[in-house]
Amino acid sequence: MKEQGRESFEQWARTRQQALVRTAYLVTGDFHRAEDLVQEALVTVATRWDVLRDGNPDAWVRTVVYRGNVSWWRKHRREVTRAETPERPERPGGAGTPDGQAAALVRGGLADALLLLTQKQRAVLMLRFAEDLSVAEAADVLGVSTGTVKKQTSVALARLREVAPELRDLLEEVR
Amino acid sequence: MNERLDLAALRDGVDLPPTQVAEGAWERGRRRVRRRRAAAAVGVAALVAAVAVVPTLVGPSVTGMLQPAEAPTGLPDPTRTVTSDVAVQDLLGPLIGRETRPRAGDDVVDVGSAPQVPLADAPLPFARWAVATETGALVLGPDGTFRSVDVPGGEAATDVLQATSFNPDATRLVLGMSDGVVVADLTRGTTVTVPLSPGGKVDEAVVIEGWAGDEVLVSNGDRGSVLVEAVTGRVRETTYPAGPGFTGNGTPFVWSGTEAVVGDARVRTAVDRDPTDPLLIDGDRALLATGLTLDEADLGTGGPLGDSDLPYVPSVVVVDLPTGDPVARLVRDPSGPVLLEALALDGGSAVIRVESVRAEVVVLDWSWETDEVTHVAAIDPPDGSGFVAWGRG
Numbered sequence: 001m002k003e004q005g006r007e008s009f010e011q012w013a014r015t016r017q018q019a020l021v022r023t024a025y026l027v028t029g030d031f032h033r034a035e036d037l038v039q040e041a042l043v044t045v046a047t048r049w050d051v052l053r054d055g056n057p058d059a060w061v062r063t064v065v066y067r068g069n070v071s072w073w074r075k076h077r078r079e080v081t082r083a084e085t086p087e088r089p090e091r092p093g094g095a096g097t098p099d100g101q102a103a104a105l106v107r108g109g110l111a112d113a114l115l116l117l118t119q120k121q122r123a124v125l126m127l128r129f130a131e132d133l134s135v136a137e138a139a140d141v142l143g144v145s146t147g148t149v150k151k152q153t154s155v156a157l158a159r160l161r162e163v164a165p166e167l168r169d170l171l172e173e174v175r
Numbered sequence: 176m177n178e179r180l181d182l183a184a185l186r187d188g189v190d191l192p193p194t195q196v197a198e199g200a201w202e203r204g205r206r207r208v209r210r211r212r213a214a215a216a217v218g219v220a221a222l223v224a225a226v227a228v229v230p231t232l233v234g235p236s237v238t239g240m241l242q243p244a245e246a247p248t249g250l251p252d253p254t255r256t257v258t259s260d261v262a263v264q265d266l267l268g269p270l271i272g273r274e275t276r277p278r279a280g281d282d283v284v285d286v287g288s289a290p291q292v293p294l295a296d297a298p299l300p301f302a303r304w305a306v307a308t309e310t311g312a313l314v315l316g317p318d319g320t321f322r323s324v325d326v327p328g329g330e331a332a333t334d335v336l337q338a339t340s341f342n343p344d345a346t347r348l349v350l351g352m353s354d355g356v357v358v359a360d361l362t363r364g365t366t367v368t369v370p371l372s373p374g375g376k377v378d379e380a381v382v383i384e385g386w387a388g389d390e391v392l393v394s395n396g397d398r399g400s401v402l403v404e405a406v407t408g409r410v411r412e413t414t415y416p417a418g419p420g421f422t423g424n425g426t427p428f429v430w431s432g433t434e435a436v437v438g439d440a441r442v443r444t445a446v447d448r449d450p451t452d453p454l455l456i457d458g459d460r461a462l463l464a465t466g467l468t469l470d471e472a473d474l475g476t477g478g479p480l481g482d483s484d485l486p487y488v489p490s491v492v493v494v495d496l497p498t499g500d501p502v503a504r505l506v507r508d509p510s511g512p513v514l515l516e517a518l519a520l521d522g523g524s525a526v527i528r529v530e531s532v533r534a535e536v537v538v539l540d541w542s543w544e545t546d547e548v549t550h551v552a553a554i555d556p557p558d559g560s561g562f563v564a565w566g567r568g
Contacts (some may be wrong), residue, residue, distance in 0.1 A: 006201050007176070010197065010200075010201060013197035013200055013201075013314055014197045016197075017194050017195075017196050018191075018194055019186075019187070020196075021191060021194045021196065022186050022187070022189045022191060023186055025189060025191060026182070026185070026186055026189065031191060031192075033195050035194055038194070038196045039196040042196060042200035043200050043204045044204070045204075046201045046203070046204030046205070047437075049203075049204075109371075110185055111185060111189065113184075114182075125182060126182055126186070129180050129181065129183070130182035130185070130186050131183075131184045
């Protein structure tokens with residue numbers, strides 16, 4: 001690690017941290033684990049900043065976050081069974097942005113429904129429909145086959161339709 | 176992007192408290208790099224004098240004794256220079272491609288649910304492989320059953336088991352602790368616990384560098400390297416600088432960057448080795464996973480990665496130590512599994528760990544003389560640990 005890279009790294013990391021934690025929260029369903037995951041990913045990026053700064057650190061840290069979650073899940077899967085939607089952390093001063101009520105309701109329902117999926121299913125949906133990656137790109141990030149991504153996407157969408165029938169219209173056209 | 180299911184908008188609208196996770200990341204990263212490098216750094220002496228131990232005999236387990244100071248073991252001064260003219264880029268062996276990913280029909284060895292007995296109750300002629308546990312390691316014997324070997328106190332460091340943990344014929348096993356090692360003689364079912372002075376975080380074990388006959392070379396942070404005699408636990412200090420090891424006939428070497436000292440020869444090679452990278456030795460040949468090139472295509476798509484405990488490696492190389500010549504190289508195809516770790520070298524066969532999300536540990540055999548890669552094993556270890564050592568699998 002070369003010290004002259006510190007300033008550019010810290011600037012980059014500060015501008016990305018909130019978005020990364022939001023992503024990690026939707027993937028993990030746990031705010032504190034999301035912070036842990038992003039913090040570890042940023043440390044990993046810092047150790048490779050000499051090379052990554054001229055490449056694509058955003059793509060790299062995204063992969064670290066997603067794979068870090070897969071790794072965490074593998075290590076703790078015997079301990080974790082999600083029975084219900086987890087609580088979101090309380091934010092001082094208010095509970096959300098003033099979007100239109102209908103849109104907020106849909107988003108809230110979707111967020112809750114997402115958290116009822118498995119870790120892998122959430123990760124696949126986020127990569128496909130939030131990160132806008134192709135099936136092949138999502139497969140590469142997760143280190144699985146394209147067939148696995150297709151299957152997980154299909155199963156995840158079916159599960160969403162099942163747990164959140166009010167979102168059926170939203171999900172109907174997704175294949 | 177699908178216009179209806181827009182999770183980007185959902186993500187951007189998630190209302191979470193402001194985070195400060197970026198603060199301190201650079202410092203933590205720097206400490207991590209320092210710690211890794213310190214694990215094989217130059218150092219002498221202080222190790223032996225630091226602890227006084229009274230040997231005690233408890234069943235088949237013994238606590239070893241640190242020896243009085245004697246002339247430290249070190250390298251002879253180089254009297255000649257050998258320069259390799261083989262460029263690594265000229266070697267392009269097989270690409271590990273999609274066909275080597277685990278397949279749905281593959282059997283996964285579920286170690287956690289397999290029967291196991293303490294090593295002391297049922298010694299083994301040799302080990303096939305071992306996986307780390309929360310208390311030590313589980314060793315698979317040729318009979319297909321597991322033996323448990325635990326560290327004192329029953330709480331193992333994260334990297335208790337390392338790629339170099341087995342001796343060449345897989346009859347002895349060394350487990351690393353933050354303040355010492357446990358050496359198991361698998362054929363007799365005995366263990367020797369050898370305390371060394373504390374050298375790092377409680378969660379990090381000493382570095383097991385390699386074997387020379389019945390002695391194993393252990394580095395303990397900046398406190399240097401010692402030789403531990405496997406049966407008696409006798410400890411000798413050394414003056415080896417960073418990245419030490421022994422060839423198959425016991426010739427000592429050190430290798431850092433592109434320069435090695437092998438016995439009395441200074442060897443210049445095209446292969447750049449970080450002294451913390453483990454080396455697997457067979458005769459005069461060394462196997463190492465090395466960051467020779469960083470594939471720009473991989474960078475663009477997020478880079479090859481291991482899990483959080485293991486760094487990714489772009490390629491694996493076999494090097495002839497006396498000449499410094501790289502003789503074979505394995506590179507990952509973008510469609511193939513990520514290379515994680517070199518585990519063993521035995522003649523023309525190299526054992527490589529690759530990443531998988533289906534099983535924690537997936538192992539391939541690379542026949543580097545014939546350029547063939549075959550799938551060997553998928554292992555689901557207990558406790559979620561990903562650390563594995565390869566014996567005579």
